[in-house]
Amino acid sequence: xxxxxxxxxxxxxxxxxxxxxxxxxxxxxxxxxxxxxxxxxxxxxxxxxxxxxxxxxxxxxxxxxxx
Amino acid sequence: xxxxxxxxxxxxxxxxxxxxxxxxxxxxxxxxxxxxxxxxxxxxxxxxxxxxxxxxxxxxxxxxxxxxxxxxxxxxxxxxxxxxxxxxxxxxxxxxxxxxxxxxxxxxxxxxxxxxxxxxxxxxxxxxxxxxxxxxxxxxxxxxxxxxxxxxxxxxxxxxxxxxxxxxxxxxxxxxxxx
Numbered sequence: 748x749x750x751x752x753x754x755x756x757x758x759x760x761x762x763x764x765x766x767x768x769x770x771x772x773x774x775x776x777x778x779x780x781x782x783x784x785x786x787x788x789x790x791x792x793x794x795x796x797x798x799x800x801x802x803x804x805x806x807x808x809x810x811x812x813x814x
Numbered sequence: 815x816x817x818x819x820x821x822x823x824x825x826x827x828x829x830x831x832x833x834x835x836x837x838x839x840x841x842x843x844x845x846x847x848x849x850x851x852x853x854x855x856x857x858x859x860x861x862x863x864x865x866x867x868x869x870x871x872x873x874x875x876x877x878x879x880x881x882x883x884x885x886x887x888x889x890x891x892x893x894x895x896x897x898x899x900x901x902x903x904x905x906x907x908x909x910x911x912x913x914x915x916x917x918x919x920x921x922x923x924x925x926x927x928x929x930x931x932x933x934x935x936x937x938x939x940x941x942x943x944x945x946x947x948x949x950x951x952x953x954x955x956x957x958x959x960x961x962x963x964x965x966x967x968x969x970x971x972x973x974x975x976x977x978x979x980x981x982x983x984x985x986x987x988x989x990x991x992x993x
Contacts, residue, residue: 759945759949762949765869765872766869766952766953766956769865769866769868769869769956769960770956770960772861772865773861773862773865773866773960773963773964774960774963776858776861776862776964776967776972777963777964777966777967777972777973778972778973778974779972779974780829780830780855780858780971780972780974782857782858784974785858785861
């Protein structure tokens with residue numbers, strides 16, 4: 748997978764990580780009141796967002812490789 | 815006025831004391847998390863404050879202070895600023911800078927949040943900062959939009975409590991919950 752993407756694009760992907768963390772924390776905090784519920788929900792949500800991004804990246808990389 | 819709902823009874827009660835929700839929402843807009851601190855919800859207030867402000871200022875930092883500016887003209891409608899303004903007071907210096915530049919005066923704070931004088935200067939920003947300008951705009955816009963969620967939470971309380979209470983009400987009355 749890494750070989751299909753330019754190195755610069757991979758470096759830029761690191762900038763998505765803080766956004767995933769912040770979005771999952773803030774969104775979860777608007778759903779729950781206790782801090783342990785917020786943290787557990789944000790962990791699940793962060794994982795789902797990261798998984799979604801990886802799947803989309805894989806599809807795009809596959810399309811770029813095939814075309 | 816909205817109140818958070820007691821999930822054990824399904825009736826409105828001060829499980830989460832929202833105090834004056836309108837004041838909390840206004841404070842939450844001014845400084846992210848301040849509305850929650852006013853309501854005594856310290857943990858959530860600090861969480862919102864740290865997450866949203868750090869995202870906003872990080873975006874501003876990587877774009878050299880150029881990601882946030884206000885400008886309204888036929889060739890540059892600065893729509894991202896509407897999202898960035900969600901952060902509240904930290905984004906408002908852009909309005910002052912815009913006023914100064916529009917009236918031919920020098921911007922303050924070394925030009926942070928000042929709009930470009932013309933399209934040539936905007937082009938030079940993109941050449942100089944490359945994708946960091948776009949990235950800064952994305953960070954600051956997301957910070958503003960996240961604060962809209964935080965403001966709603968300060969005004970209406972957490973969503974989960976309301977949903978749980980709504981599910982509980984038909985059960986208490988012996989009615990089918992649906993689905």
